Amino acid sequence: MKKENPVSVIVLAAGLGSRLEDQTLSKNKCLIEVAGKTIITRLLTQLQLQNVANVIMGVGYLSDVLESYIRRNHPEIKSVFVNNPIYARSGSVYSLNLCLDAVPEGHDVVVFEGDVVVEDSLVARSLASLKTLGEQEFSTVLAPYSSELTGTFALIDSEKVTAWRHESVRDADFPLLSSFKTVNITAMTAAAVATLQEHIKTTVHLNGVKAPLEYAMDSLIKNDYVIRPVVVTHEKWFEVDTAEDLEIANEIFSTSALVLS
Template identity: 30%
Template sequence: MTTKAPPKKAVILAAGFGSRLRPLTDLRPKPLVEVNGTPILHNALGHLEAVGVENVTIVVGYRKDAIEYACGKHFGGLEIDYVESSVFDRTGSAYSLWLARDALLSGDCFLLEGDVFFEEDALHHLMIGQATDVAAVAPFTESMEGSAVLLSDGGLITSFRMKQTAANLVANGPRLFKTMNLLRFSATTLRTMIVPTLNDIIGSGAWQAYTEELLANLVERRGLRLAAARCDDLKWYEIDSTEDLLIAERIFTRAPAFDRAGVPNERRTKL
C-alpha cells in the first residue's frame, strides 16, 4: 500500500477555555492537562516530530503564556510558531483556523485540535493510500458525543452530523464514525478551497462557527473529496470533560511522556 511523505507543517488549535474541565483548567489551558503525566499538547508535538514534521503553528488564546512556556520556540526538533486569538472567549475553532491561514498557505499540512490524546500511528494512517485530503475517524461508541460522519462504500466522508450522542446509535441505522480532529490536507486544497471558504465564513460574521461546520460545508456543498482513515484499532480520546479525562487515562494506562525539549522520558503511571 502506498505511503505518502508527511507534511512538514502542522497547525494545532489550542485557544479555547476548556470550561468543562474545571477546576483543572482554572490555572492552565486544556491542552496542558495531563493524561497519565503527559500534557495533551506534548503528546501531539512528540508524535508530529516522530513522523517528520518540522514546523508547528499553535493558535493560542486562554492562558497563552502557559502554552508558550511549556512548549517554547523549539520542542525537540520542531520549530514552534504561535498565533494569538485575542477573542478566544467569543469565537469558534473556525476563527482560530482562519487566524492561521498564512501557515495553511505554506504547503501540505496536518491539522489537529489541541484536546485529542492519540497514538503516533494515527498520523501514519493519514499518510496511507492515494488520497491527498484525509480525516482520521473511528467507530462512534456509546461513551462518545460530538460530531460524527457517514462514509461511502469507497471510504469517503459523505456527510457530517453534529451534536451526536449515544441516543443516535440506532439499531439498523447508518453506521456513525467519530471525527478524531486529526486531518491532513494538500497544499492545493488548502489554497483553493479551505482558506477561501474560511475567508467567506469569517467575512460573513460567523465567528462562532466550528471547524466541523467548515468541513461539512466543503464536503456537502463544495465537492471536497475527504477520505476517511479508519483508526478502529488505535487508542485515542478527545478530552472535553473530567469524565473524558478519566476514560483517556484508562485507555492509556501507560502513556508516552515527552519533556519540554521533546525527549521521551519515564514518569509514574496513574493506575
C-alpha cells in the same frame, strides 16, 4: 500519487477549556496530563518521531504559559504561535483560519485539535494519508460509531466522506448507527489550503465567529470536494473536554491498559 511536499502541523489550542473546571484555571487545556504526559508533549513527541519540525500553534487563553512550556520543553520543534485575539468569543474555525494564513507556501497541512489524545500509529497514519491524496483533496480520521461517543459524526461511501454533521444540525433521520465519530485530525494538500479557507470565511460570514469547524467541512462535501476517511481500527484515542473525559483518558492511556491491549 502526488509529489511529497513539506508538512506543517496546526494544533488548535486557543480555547478556555472551561468544562474541565479547576484543571484549566492556570493552564491551557493541552497542558493537562494524561497518563503522566501533557497532551501537547505527547503530540509533539509523536510529530518529532515522524520528522515533522514545523508546528503552528493556534493560541489564545493563557498563551504565554503554553508558549513558555513548549519553548522550554520542546526546543527542537520549530514552533510558530498564532494568537486568536477573540478566543473567548470565537470557535476553532476562527483560529484555524488564522493559522492557515501562517502556513508556508507549498506545505501540506495536518490539523490536530489540542484536546485529542491518540496513539502514535494514528499520528503516523494521518501524515501518511497525505501521500495518497489528489491535488485538491483532504483526509480525516474517523472512528466507527459507538453509543459511548457524542458530538460530530460523519458518513462514508465509496472511500469518501459524504456527510459531516455537527450535533446542532443533525437531522432526526441521520443514520447514526452506521456513522463514524470525527477524531478531530484532518489533513489537506497544499493546494487545498486556500479552498478550506474560502469555506471557513463563508461559514463565519453566514454563522458568526463561534460557528463550529464542522460547518465548513460539510460545506466542502456539499461542493463536491473529496475528503478521504482514515478509519480507526484498534488504535486508542480520546477527546478530553470534561473532568469525566480526563478520567476515561487516563484509564485508556495508562501503562497497564496499553500493555494489556
